[in-house]
Amino acid sequence: MDRPARLDRLLPFLVLTVFLDLVGFGIILPLLPSYASDMGGTAETVGVLLASFAAAQLLATPLLGRASDRHGRRSVIVISLGANVVAMLLFALAASRHALWLLFASRMLAGATSGNIGACQAAIADVATGPERARAMGKLGAGIGLGMMLGPWIGGRASKLGEAAPPLFAAAMALVALVGVLVFMKETNPAVLGRAGRDGRETAPRGAVSFAALAANPLIAAVGALYFMTFLYMTTLQTALALLAAQRFHWTKDHVGDLFGLFGLVTLIVQSALVGPIAQRVAPVHLVRGAGLLAAAALACIAFSPVSAVMLVGLVLMATALGLTQPLLASLASQYxxxxxxxxxxxxxxxxxxxxxxxxxxxxxxIYQHVSPTAAFLGGSVAALGASAVTLRLRETDAATKPTPE
Structure with missing residues (x-):
């Protein structure tokens, strides 16, 4: 089967998989600050809680990526989704017992096994190239955006059924995705498929190189720096937006869920309808640079919002920026x-x-707790400007590595 046909058959299923998984993630993410606060935590505790997930993910994600090169995309997705089911059940137990340490354990387990999105992106890279890859990454991002749109809305309503209800709903979403992968997904990794029918020995994929050698590649290093700056400014929303909405505008959990639902809706529209057509006309690096500038303006808007309507404008601008950025980052990384x-x-x-x-x-x-809420969002705005600056280095690096015409 040729690559376009394989992509057409694979992409809807991958989009559905990340959609179900991100519905679960979206259910609990906006509520994390409220759960931590109810268990006696502060704004700094929320920061440590989110950081614990990310720290576990930091250590595990490269290993999961290498495992997907060696053993296949499907196996990594199965492990990630299965562990997420367990993590959400731990989350529900923590909520029912008001046990902050169990909440931390849940988030660390989820972070240590969160390799499914990367494996889905790698599966797309296995079967698509060029503009088709960017389009497919955009569709995958749309699945993520739809999940992040519906998840917070479901979480806000589920919270009225009891403290354990949101994470139990999240566990159910991950379980449905897991069953779908086990039943329907076929392997896409060419190295693994190439070993089928041979002697079955597990060997490193041909051409595999060390992590150090990959990081030494200037293009890959530049994309890594761009990922860092992008996610740095994005964490401003995850850490401080729910706190700001409650403190400045007295919004409740269900209203905060709606706020993140709006964010997901805008992201969905951008990734499903705009990324593909725009990527065919504008270089991805230029798009990411412009999105960084837009994100900087959006965070400044939220920082100084005197009324909730201004905060909503900033949120829509931020969702537009990230809707453009995230699939293009994955496309750039896979391109190199x-x-x-x-x-x-x-x-x-x-x-x-x-x-x-x-x-x-x-x-x-x-910064939120010891300086001010405004300062936290202004810091995120500075980080967004830094992401735009990194794209200049990426452009220079790209040009420097191209062969010079004779």
């Missing part, structure tokens, strides 16, 4: 990876984002 290193490169890139997710919540939580 060789066929045998798709999972490893995407894993390293995701790990750079995880490092930002570990640092960002601690940073923004401390």
């Amino acid at each position: 990876a060789g066929e045998a290193q798709q999972g490893a490169v995407l894993g390293l890139a995701q790990s750079s984002g995880s490092l930002a997710r570990a640092i960002g919540p601690l940073l923004w939580g401390a």
